[in-house]
Amino acid sequence: MSAEVLAGALTAEYAAIWAYGPIGVRLSGAERKAAAEAEAAHRSRRDALVVQLSTGGGTVPPDRAGYALPFPVTDRASALRLAVEVEERTAAFWRAALPASTGAERDRALAALTEYAVRATRWRRSAGITPLTVPFPGRPA
Amino acid sequence: MVLTCPVAMGRTTRLDGSSELSRRAVLRAGALLALGGAAVPLTSCGLLDRDEQPPQPDALTPLIDEALRLAAGLRAAATAHPELTDRLVPLAESHEAHAAELTRVVGGPTATPSGSAVSPSSAPSADRSATLTALRQSERAGRDAATRACATAPAERAALLGSVAAARATHLEALR
Structure with a gap:
C-alpha cells in the first residue's frame, strides 16, 4: 500500500481518537463505554499504521494538538452525531485503501471499513437517527 | 447401405x-x-x-443475484409484518442500489440477473422474531460472500465490493 494512503488513514485515526475525548465526556453509562471501546479501536489501528509506515521507511505524519470539529459538541445529542460522523469519515479512508492494497493488507482495510460502518450504525441507533444504515458505507457523498 | x-x-x-x-x-x-x-x-x-453466444458470466453476477434476493426477502417480510416496514424497506433499497451499481460495473444488459422474476429464497414466517432471525442469517451469508469477493477483486472493483460487504454487515446490526 502506498505511504500516502497509509498516511491519510493515520491522520484520520489521529482525528478520531481526539474527537472521542469531547464525545466521551458528554455520554454516560453504556454509551460512554461504547465510546471508550470505539476510541480503543482507533488507537489500535493508529499504532499499527505507525509501525507499518515507519518499518516501510515512510514518513510518519505527526499528530496534532487539536482538530477542528465540524460542529460544537455541547450535549449528548451533538456528541452522538459527532460519533456517527467520526466513524463515517474514518471508514472512508479505509475504503480508499482497498484498491491500493492486496491480500492481508486489503483484508485489514476491509475489516476496518466494516467495523467503523457497523459502529456508525450503532451510534445512529443511540442518536435516534433513521435510517440506521447508508447504502454505500465509506463512499464519498 | x-x-x-x-x-x-x-x-x-x-x-x-x-x-x-x-x-x-x-x-x-x-x-x-x-x-x-x-x-x-x-x-x-x-x-x-x-x-x-452468452459471454462468460461475470464474477459479480452471483452477487447481483444475491442482492436482489436479499431485497426481495426484506420486502416480503415487510409485507408480512407491516410494523417492520420502516426498518426493512431502507435495507431493501440499499440492496437494490448495490444491484444497480454492480450491474453498471459489469457492464451491459448481459449482466442483469439470470432470473426474470426474483423471489426470496423462502416465504417470511408469521412469527416476527423468526422472520428477523432468518433475515439476519441471509445478511450474514451475504456479507461473507461480498467479503470474499472483495478480497480477490481487481483494484477497480475493490472499493465498491468493500462498501457492499460493509453495508450488509450494518444490515445485520440494524436487524438486531
Whole structure:
C-alpha cells in the first residue's frame, strides 16, 4: 500500500481518537463505554499504521494538538452525531485503501471499513437517527 | 447401405486379414458420415449464432443475484409484518442500489440477473422474531460472500465490493 494512503488513514485515526475525548465526556453509562471501546479501536489501528509506515521507511505524519470539529459538541445529542460522523469519515479512508492494497493488507482495510460502518450504525441507533444504515458505507457523498 | 456391405465381408472373411481393412473402412465411413452430418448445421448456423453466444458470466453476477434476493426477502417480510416496514424497506433499497451499481460495473444488459422474476429464497414466517432471525442469517451469508469477493477483486472493483460487504454487515446490526 502506498505511504500516502497509509498516511491519510493515520491522520484520520489521529482525528478520531481526539474527537472521542469531547464525545466521551458528554455520554454516560453504556454509551460512554461504547465510546471508550470505539476510541480503543482507533488507537489500535493508529499504532499499527505507525509501525507499518515507519518499518516501510515512510514518513510518519505527526499528530496534532487539536482538530477542528465540524460542529460544537455541547450535549449528548451533538456528541452522538459527532460519533456517527467520526466513524463515517474514518471508514472512508479505509475504503480508499482497498484498491491500493492486496491480500492481508486489503483484508485489514476491509475489516476496518466494516467495523467503523457497523459502529456508525450503532451510534445512529443511540442518536435516534433513521435510517440506521447508508447504502454505500465509506463512499464519498 | 455403406454399413451393411463391409459387415457382411467381415463375417465371411474373418481369418484372412481383409476383415481388418473392412473394419477400418467401416470406421472411416462412419467418421465421414459423422462429419457430413455435423457439417450441415455448423455451416448453416455458425456465422449467425456466434453473436448470440452468452459471454462468460461475470464474477459479480452471483452477487447481483444475491442482492436482489436479499431485497426481495426484506420486502416480503415487510409485507408480512407491516410494523417492520420502516426498518426493512431502507435495507431493501440499499440492496437494490448495490444491484444497480454492480450491474453498471459489469457492464451491459448481459449482466442483469439470470432470473426474470426474483423471489426470496423462502416465504417470511408469521412469527416476527423468526422472520428477523432468518433475515439476519441471509445478511450474514451475504456479507461473507461480498467479503470474499472483495478480497480477490481487481483494484477497480475493490472499493465498491468493500462498501457492499460493509453495508450488509450494518444490515445485520440494524436487524438486531
